[in-house]
Amino acid sequence: MPTNLGLLPSDKPAPIQRVQIKRAVGDAGYDVTSANNGQWLNDAGGGWMGIAVTPRYPCYWLVRSNVMAHGLNSGNNWRRWDHAIMITPADADGRQYGFVCPHQLFDLSLVEWRTQSGAAMFRLNAGTTYTAYLQCQYLNPNYGITYYAGKQFTRIVGVLLGEGVV
Amino acid sequence: MTINLGNLPSQLVLPNGLGQIARGTYDGVNTWNNTVPAQPMQDGNGQQMKVQITPQRAGWWVVHAESIWQTPDAVWTYWHWGIYLTPADAYGWYDDRNHICVHSAIGWSEQTITTAFRLNAGIAYTAYIWWPNSTKGWNQSWWGGKDYFYIKGEFYEDHE
Numbered sequence: 001m002p003t004n005l006g007l008l009p010s011d012k013p014a015p016i017q018r019v020q021i022k023r024a025v026g027d028a029g030y031d032v033t034s035a036n037n038g039q040w041l042n043d044a045g046g047g048w049m050g051i052a053v054t055p056r057y058p059c060y061w062l063v064r065s066n067v068m069a070h071g072l073n074s075g076n077n078w079r080r081w082d083h084a085i086m087i088t089p090a091d092a093d094g095r096q097y098g099f100v101c102p103h104q105l106f107d108l109s110l111v112e113w114r115t116q117s118g119a120a121m122f123r124l125n126a127g128t129t130y131t132a133y134l135q136c137q138y139l140n141p142n143y144g145i146t147y148y149a150g151k152q153f154t155r156i157v158g159v160l161l162g163e164g165v166v
Numbered sequence: 167m168t169i170n171l172g173n174l175p176s177q178l179v180l181p182n183g184l185g186q187i188a189r190g191t192y193d194g195v196n197t198w199n200n201t202v203p204a205q206p207m208q209d210g211n212g213q214q215m216k217v218q219i220t221p222q223r224a225g226w227w228v229v230h231a232e233s234i235w236q237t238p239d240a241v242w243t244y245w246h247w248g249i250y251l252t253p254a255d256a257y258g259w260y261d262d263r264n265h266i267c268v269h270s271a272i273g274w275s276e277q278t279i280t281t282a283f284r285l286n287a288g289i290a291y292t293a294y295i296w297w298p299n300s301t302k303g304w305n306q307s308w309w310g311g312k313d314y315f316y317i318k319g320e321f322y323e324d325h326e
Contacts, residue, residue, distance in 0.1 A: 004176065004177060004178060004179050004180065005179070005180050006179035006180060006182065016181070017183055017322040018322065019225075019226030019228060019282050019322050020282075021226075021281065021282040023259075023262075064230075064280040065280075066262075066264060066278075066279055066280060066281075068264070068265045070267075110242055111242050111267050112242065112244035112265070112267040112302075113244065113265040113267060114265065114266060114267050115264035115265050115266065115277065115279075117264075117277070117278040117279065117280065119280075152248075152261060152262060152263050153262075153263055153264070153265060155262065155280065155281055157228060157280050157281065157282050159228060159320070159322065
């Protein structure tokens with residue numbers, strides 16, 4: 001039986017992709033300080049904001065995030081909180097950090113929730129199980145913030161690109 | 167030479183991803199507030215900001231939108247905007263949002279939203295940039311120009 005390749009050439013591997021998404025499971029705010037730097041973001045359902053893949057071939061993984069946060073009433077001042085897109089184990093280039101996304105936040109009594117987005121590209125080896133996840137990366141000392149784990153508002157989305165092509 | 171298609175049928179074109187994009191068409195300011203009911207946002211010329219697809223096979227639709235916002239009011243005001251899918255996806259999901267808070271003193275702020283929906287084969291789906299009318303009050307403005315306002319879709323059919 002002939003195989004319909006459309007306009008694709010038959011002498012090259014077929015380009016294929018896979019998609020993953022995790023939305024927060026529940027709806028809850030989490031108060032954090034600089035003591036929480038390095039911790040994974042909660043999913044409000046007892047787990048974490050992460051997605052996993054095991055590629056069959058070397059490939060790229062495009063990972064994007066949306067996270068919203070506000071400041072706690074702890075200083076009447078602007079502060080910076082970063083969420084990061086991370087990967088474990090490190091990717092084929094030795095990278096653990098994909099992208100770090102700064103949020104500009106003030107006390108909630110004045111400035112409400114603000115969403116920030118990030119995008120990262122990792123290069124993956126075949127046969128290894130990778131997890132991309134969201135992390136509390138940095139917060140100015142002496143301040144507090146709340147990030148929200150909500151199924152409508154908190155997401156990590158992955159697209160596995162070019163398996164067997166790159 | 168043999169071609170390993172896994173579980174893919176051989177009578178359809180090999181899945182290779184499909185893209186869609188709609189851009190704003192009006193280089194000007196559009197201002198709404200909490201008197202405007204929930205509805206698709208507009209391109210500034212009366213057209214809804216949306217992308218559509220009827221997939222041949224089940225798969226994932228990654229939908230991504232970008233916009234810039236400001237308020238003309240000298241207060242901190244906040245609201246939602248997002249991506250709305252109709253009909254709901256294979257898991258019953260249809261509504262993803264961002265939250266924004268601005269003041270007239272800071273001018274334009276950029277926002278990006280990304281989500282993914284699981285689609286069934288043979289169904290016509292539409293994804294809109296959505297105004298959920300979730301405002302606290304005051305006025306909210308977006309720029310309708312093509313360089314600052316778009317929604318795009320990336321569809322990836324199953325190959326497992």
